[in-house]
Amino acid sequence: MRCRKLLPLILLCAAGMTACGYAERHIDVATLYPDGTVSADLPTETVPPTSEPVTEPSTEPEIPFDYTICFTGDISVEDGAHTTARWLANNRDTSACFDETIMSEMQGADICFANNEFPYSTRGSATPGKDYTYRADPANVQLMLDLGVDIVSLANNHAYDYGPDALCDTLDVLDDAGIRRVGAGRDLEEASRTAFIELDGLTVAFLNGTRVEWVELTKGATETEPGVFRTVDPELLYQRVREARELADLVVVYMHWGIEGVDYLEEYQQTVGKELIDNGADAVIGDHTHCLQGVELYKGKPIIYSLGNYWFNARTQNTALAKLHVTGTKSDYTLRMQYLPALQSNCTVSYISDPGQQEAYYSYLESISPNVEFDDDGYFMEVQNGTE
Numbered sequence: 001m002r003c004r005k006l007l008p009l010i011l012l013c014a015a016g017m018t019a020c021g022y023a024e025r026h027i028d029v030a031t032l033y034p035d036g037t038v039s040a041d042l043p044t045e046t047v048p049p050t051s052e053p054v055t056e057p058s059t060e061p062e063i064p065f066d067y068t069i070c071f072t073g074d075i076s077v078e079d080g081a082h083t084t085a086r087w088l089a090n091n092r093d094t095s096a097c098f099d100e101t102i103m104s105e106m107q108g109a110d111i112c113f114a115n116n117e118f119p120y121s122t123r124g125s126a127t128p129g130k131d132y133t134y135r136a137d138p139a140n141v142q143l144m145l146d147l148g149v150d151i152v153s154l155a156n157n158h159a160y161d162y163g164p165d166a167l168c169d170t171l172d173v174l175d176d177a178g179i180r181r182v183g184a185g186r187d188l189e190e191a192s193r194t195a196f197i198e199l200d201g202l203t204v205a206f207l208n209g210t211r212v213e214w215v216e217l218t219k220g221a222t223e224t225e226p227g228v229f230r231t232v233d234p235e236l237l238y239q240r241v242r243e244a245r246e247l248a249d250l251v252v253v254y255m256h257w258g259i260e261g262v263d264y265l266e267e268y269q270q271t272v273g274k275e276l277i278d279n280g281a282d283a284v285i286g287d288h289t290h291c292l293q294g295v296e297l298y299k300g301k302p303i304i305y306s307l308g309n310y311w312f313n314a315r316t317q318n319t320a321l322a323k324l325h326v327t328g329t330k331s332d333y334t335l336r337m338q339y340l341p342a343l344q345s346n347c348t349v350s351y352i353s354d355p356g357q358q359e360a361y362y363s364y365l366e367s368i369s370p371n372v373e374f375d376d377d378g379y380f381m382e383v384q385n386g387t388e
Helices: 082-089 100-108 138-147 163-177 235-247 267-278 355-367
Strands: 065-075 111-116 151-153 180-182 195-199 202-210 250-256 283-287 295-298 301-304 309-311 317-329 332-345 348-351 372-374 380-382
Touching: 065 100, 065 202, 065 283, 100 138, 100 317, 100 332, 100 348, 111 138, 111 250, 138 163, 163 180, 180 195, 180 202, 202 235, 235 250, 235 267, 250 267, 267 283, 267 295, 267 301, 295 372, 295 380, 301 332, 309 317, 309 332, 309 348, 332 355, 332 380, 355 372
Parallel strands: 065 111, 065 309, 111 151, 151 180, 202 250, 250 283, 283 301
Antiparallel strands: 065 317, 195 202, 295 301, 317 332, 332 348, 372 380
């Protein structure tokens, strides 16, 4: 097992501000007439003493909490996919596709967030010029419910594969299932909208943008037309982050970015990831590359560059369930990010429990990450200037 002297990471300590509210002094003033007389219908003593006591601020203790928010990369139950075929062959038994540990972790999280890389619809036509187009039977949303998914990202390069009708069907299917969504909508206002989820004592904001097509094949939403939230120009996304910062305790941005099939980072991923944090994000979670990419800590806050495939095809490859632990109270809490090591193989996702395989898994992630190391439990820690 790994034994290192690591620099502990405290990702965030949020300090709340207590408002000092003074009791409003209510003064009944008699009507003064032009001749100097006072209206006779009011009592003569209408002004209370100036020493009226001030109401003390509430001393009710804050609610302590220990929340877990988990994140996955690409999931697919599109028609004809190997993953979908396995699920259907097992009579839609989701536990035949995800092992007990993975299912338990996802279902047990306070919020579970997944990437929805397809539309739910039976309508529409495949987008011309795309090598791969996906569409799923609306009934397949049941898999997301089985996994305990609470919210999904739609700002990706496949949500619009079958056009506006299929995208709008997707919005309705998710709404009807009670699954929150970010990253697409019937117009730009809806596509760029922040989703707020209230936990007891904590408000969490989620945003989602995509920056993977320089030539627009997946239609970006406009002021009047449906589409995804394209963020090739990230300024509106930054604005939405700033707005969310004013309303939420915790702000998370999920990004679709990077180059497929490579573990190295594009310069813009690091630039945009840091600017998102500068504008108020507490965590940035990425995917799209279909493989794991590294992680970085910037100003003590995590940037996960890509979670890769989670349950997407029949390949054998490493994946991860990322877990954000939020512990404390509303005015004083800490964040810690953890990777649960997992393997996608033969259309299943399984927890990697073997210590030697875990060692190799974390060592590889460290080799492609700018400034972190992982401890034995998968929490990542900041390394300063390449030294412990």
